[in-house]
Amino acid sequence: MLHDQTPHQAPADRPDLGLHDPLAESFPQSFEGRLLFWIALVFSVFQIATAAHIVDFASQIVRAIHVGFLILLTFPLVALARKSGPAVKTAAWFLGGLGVVVAFYQWYEYTELLLRAGDPLTRDIVLGVIALGTVFAAAWVIMGPALPIISGAFLAYCLFGEYLPAPFDHRGYDFAQVIDHMAYGTEGIYGIPIFVSSSFIFLFILFGAFLEKAGMIQLFTDVSLGMVGHKRGGAAKVSVISSGLMGTISGSGVANVVTTGQFTIPLMKKFGYRAAFAGGVESTSSMGGQLMPPVMGAVAFIMAETLGVEYYEVVQAAIIPAMLYFASAFWMVHLEAGRHNLVGLPKDELPSPLKALREQWFLVLPLLMLIYLLFSGYTPLFAGTVGLALTVLLILGGSIALGLPAGVIRVIFWIGLGLVAAAFLQFGIMVILAAVLALIGWNAFSKGGRETLAICRDALADGAKTALPVGVACAVVGIIIGTMTLTGAANTFGQFIVSVGAHSLFLSLVLTMITCIVLGMGIPTIPNYIITSSIAGPALLELGVPLIVSHMFVFYFGILADLTPPVALACFAAAPIAKENGLKISMEAIKVAAAGFVIPFMAVYTPALMLQDGGPLADQIGYVPAVIYIVAKVVLAIGLWGAAVIGYLGGRLSWPMRALAMVAAFTLVAALPVTDEIGFGLSALFAFLAWRQMRARATAA
Numbered sequence: 001m002l003h004d005q006t007p008h009q010a011p012a013d014r015p016d017l018g019l020h021d022p023l024a025e026s027f028p029q030s031f032e033g034r035l036l037f038w039i040a041l042v043f044s045v046f047q048i049a050t051a052a053h054i055v056d057f058a059s060q061i062v063r064a065i066h067v068g069f070l071i072l073l074t075f076p077l078v079a080l081a082r083k084s085g086p087a088v089k090t091a092a093w094f095l096g097g098l099g100v101v102v103a104f105y106q107w108y109e110y111t112e113l114l115l116r117a118g119d120p121l122t123r124d125i126v127l128g129v130i131a132l133g134t135v136f137a138a139a140w141v142i143m144g145p146a147l148p149i150i151s152g153a154f155l156a157y158c159l160f161g162e163y164l165p166a167p168f169d170h171r172g173y174d175f176a177q178v179i180d181h182m183a184y185g186t187e188g189i190y191g192i193p194i195f196v197s198s199s200f201i202f203l204f205i206l207f208g209a210f211l212e213k214a215g216m217i218q219l220f221t222d223v224s225l226g227m228v229g230h231k232r233g234g235a236a237k238v239s240v241i242s243s244g245l246m247g248t249i250s251g252s253g254v255a256n257v258v259t260t261g262q263f264t265i266p267l268m269k270k271f272g273y274r275a276a277f278a279g280g281v282e283s284t285s286s287m288g289g290q291l292m293p294p295v296m297g298a299v300a301f302i303m304a305e306t307l308g309v310e311y312y313e314v315v316q317a318a319i320i321p322a323m324l325y326f327a328s329a330f331w332m333v334h335l336e337a338g339r340h341n342l343v344g345l346p347k348d349e350l351p352s353p354l355k356a357l358r359e360q361w362f363l364v365l366p367l368l369m370l371i372y373l374l375f376s377g378y379t380p381l382f383a384g385t386v387g388l389a390l391t392v393l394l395i396l397g398g399s400i401a402l403g404l405p406a407g408v409i410r411v412i413f414w415i416g417l418g419l420v421a422a423a424f425l426q427f428g429i430m431v432i433l434a435a436v437l438a439l440i441g442w443n444a445f446s447k448g449g450r451e452t453l454a455i456c457r458d459a460l461a462d463g464a465k466t467a468l469p470v471g472v473a474c475a476v477v478g479i480i481i482g483t484m485t486l487t488g489a490a491n492t493f494g495q496f497i498v499s500v501g502a503h504s505l506f507l508s509l510v511l512t513m514i515t516c517i518v519l520g521m522g523i524p525t526i527p528n529y530i531i532t533s534s535i536a537g538p539a540l541l542e543l544g545v546p547l548i549v550s551h552m553f554v555f556y557f558g559i560l561a562d563l564t565p566p567v568a569l570a571c572f573a574a575a576p577i578a579k580e581n582g583l584k585i586s587m588e589a590i591k592v593a594a595a596g597f598v599i600p601f602m603a604v605y606t607p608a609l610m611l612q613d614g615g616p617l618a619d620q621i622g623y624v625p626a627v628i629y630i631v632a633k634v635v636l637a638i639g640l641w642g643a644a645v646i647g648y649l650g651g652r653l654s655w656p657m658r659a660l661a662m663v664a665a666f667t668l669v670a671a672l673p674v675t676d677e678i679g680f681g682l683s684a685l686f687a688f689l690a691w692r693q694m695r696a697r698a699t700a701a
Contacts, residue, residue: 027461028080032089036077040464041457043069047202051385052429057107063190064106066198067135069464070471071099074138077465095134102131106184113184120180128183132479135189139476142469147527151476154483155182161487167495170487181486188482192305193474193530200301201474201526202467203384207370209463210391211363213455214398219360220245221263225345226353233337234344235271236278239264240285240329247289254562256286257573265577272342279578280588283563283570284329288596290525290559291322294371299529301380303551306533312375317548317610320631321556321599328638332592332646339648362398366390386424389432392456393421396439399452470526477527484534497539505543509553509601512536516557517564528558545604546612553600560596563589591645598637598669605671606630633668633676636683640665643690650694657693660686 027037046069049055050062057065075092084092105127106113113124120128132155139148155178157164162172173181182188186195220242228237243260261282268278290296293315300314307314336342357364366387373383397417404410423431443449500508516532532554540550562570565586572582590597603609606617608626618626643649644661653661664682667675 027465032076032080036073036080037461039069040073040461043073043464044202044206044460047198048206048385048388051199051203051381052389052433054433058110059195060186060190061107061110063186063194063198064103066202066471067131067189067194067475068099068103070468070475071102071134071138072096073464074142074468074472077468078141095137098130099134099138102127102134117185118180120176120184124184125176125179128179131183131189132179135472135475135479138472142472147473147476150531151479154480158182158483158486173486178486182479182482187478187485189475189478191478191481193302193478193481193526194471196302196305197467197471197474197526200380200384201470202463203381203388204301205467205470206460206463207366207384207388207391209459209466210388210395210456211366213459214363214391214395215360216363217242217246217260219356219363221260222351222356223353225350226356228344229350230344230347232344233271233273233333233342235264235268235342236273236281236333236337237330239268239278239281240326240333243282243285244289244292244326247286247292254286254570254573256289257283257570258577260286261574261577265574269578271345272340273336274588275578275580276584277336277588277592279571279574279580279585280590280592281329281333282578283568283574283585283589284592284596285326287559287562287570288322288325288329288593291318291325291556293318293322294367294374299526299555302526302530303533303548303555304380306530307547307551309548310377311380313548315375317552317612320609320611320627321552321603324599324631324634324638325593325596327635328594328596328642329592331638331642332594335642335646335648338650339646339652362394366394382429385429386432389424389429389436390421392436393417393432393439395456396436396443396449396452399449400439400442400446403446403448473527474530477530480531481534495539497536497543505604506601508540508543509604512540512554513557513597513600516554517561525555525559525562528561529555532558540604546607546614549603549607549610549612552610553604556596556600560593563593594641594645598641598665599634602630602634602637602669602671609634633679637665637668637679640668640683640686643686649690651697653690653693657686657689660689 027033027040046055046065050057073096075095076089079089079092116124136148136152139151157170158173158178158181159175161168161170163169184190186192221238224238224241224245225234228234228241231237239260242264243256246256246260261279265278265282268281269275273281290299293300296314296318300311300318303314304311369390370383370387373386374380378386397414401410401413404413417435420435421432440453443453497508497511500511512532515536516528529551533551536554537547537550540553541547545553562568563586565583568582568586568589571585571589574585575582578585599609605615606626607613607615608618608623609630611627613623615626617629621629640661643653644658644665647653647658660682664679664686667679667682670679
């Protein structure tokens, strides 16, 4: 049942991913590595205990301890992964210790800090400066300079913005006021981003880590291989489906690249795909996983929290565009396979998807339960806790079931465990926690059970390690949010977008898109969404774009920033696996992800694409017909764009034909008066010419 790869030693043939993931080689079998391993495990246990209300702290204290753990683990782990010398390691532990001191101070002085809010003591300022300094330094070492520089610019604006010319200036704030605002309370580094990180995001990362240990990646891969592996260009289609499925439980697109990509990229190359195209397909599919409910890279929860809407409303807006995104990627690889005559894998060598589901169907249960709870109105915190607990039940229960006689006894065991799991709906989460403790005790007294417990232990530590970049990013991006709330800086940029939009909404959207892509270079999805939505979201709303659509717009382009040169984080993560230049991979990824650049624009002009009310089309023909019409139009535009970019449709297309397809696709996207009519006319002309071309080839053959 369990598919484990110990976190302590990487496989010998694993490519060097340290450039893109400084934590790729962590927890070595040294005293320092084991110490960090156990600290990470304690971090995960603390987060689970607070989520399940086994330990009840005030929210501010939980956030402070969360950041303290992030700082404590980040510096030594990165120093260890980079094989730094003793001096650097000592400095790393010192900085990590400062993070612990700040967290302890926030906990010990919690009540007093509340009482003197707005009137900090000298020691408050000193500890606040230390808190900010360690968060900036942690972000720099774990993610590079992009996000710290952007956040630092915002912090500098707080301190020196009064000296700027109008309209960029503000009234001025003294040093103590800025530090108090940023390092205490819930506006700066302990704001909404770190609140979401310390509750929802961490749990969902653990959820994905446990499912991965239980064999979910293998299940996704087997199902994908069995479904499409034998089709034309099947290897690339497997990548699209498996990465999309993995994205449903993964909180990181780059992590998705370096996990599923280990299998799919070599497979694509083996069956004839160019290395750059193989890397581009995997990067596009993995980043698209961030768009796919239920987890959506954890942005869904932040978006719901920010907008004050129910979680299901965010998923409702995301579902059709996500499916269209993957349909586009699937179409692109199909055309590329046709252009280069790439055949599928031999069917008799592929696993049966039905057999894979029959053997491991139970792995899907926690995911289904998670979706049910989220759509039933339960909080993401509760849903994540229950989903994680059910996954642990399956892992521990599966180990015990293997030791029981096959037949009736094993069936009775699973039925009993299922009834216990279902009892939480009536009696609460404590029932599941009691069952988990009982199963841990049972496993502790059997050889296979002890191995399973070790795997669960490793999953806890791995989950904490995986959460570090996201958590640190959420802390440092809180400074940007703090700047917005202190100075109102978002209004200046927003007014500029609104002034442009008064003459052309399209130009405002392009400006917003460029802002999202530039700010998103080298920054994880979550902080990028937080930054861009706080700057551009209100401006788009003022221009008449529905609230969720405006936030989904910036979310999409934040994700696509990881595919866009020159940074293209996902593509450079795929580079050592594909053994190809990251920029070449990026150019191929942009082609494959072309629909991702089109869908947000079409949703702004026709909100029915995101299942939202409003828009001129829905007013004219009704909501349901508008949904059907816009989806059909997007599918047609995707089809035309694929033919234009790849240059193939039943045969190679000439440049005039490709140009015709591209113009037809663009007019369908434009949503201006008569552009749809022109687009459908050009599409019909293209279809006729392509059909005549294919018929001529068939006759000649």
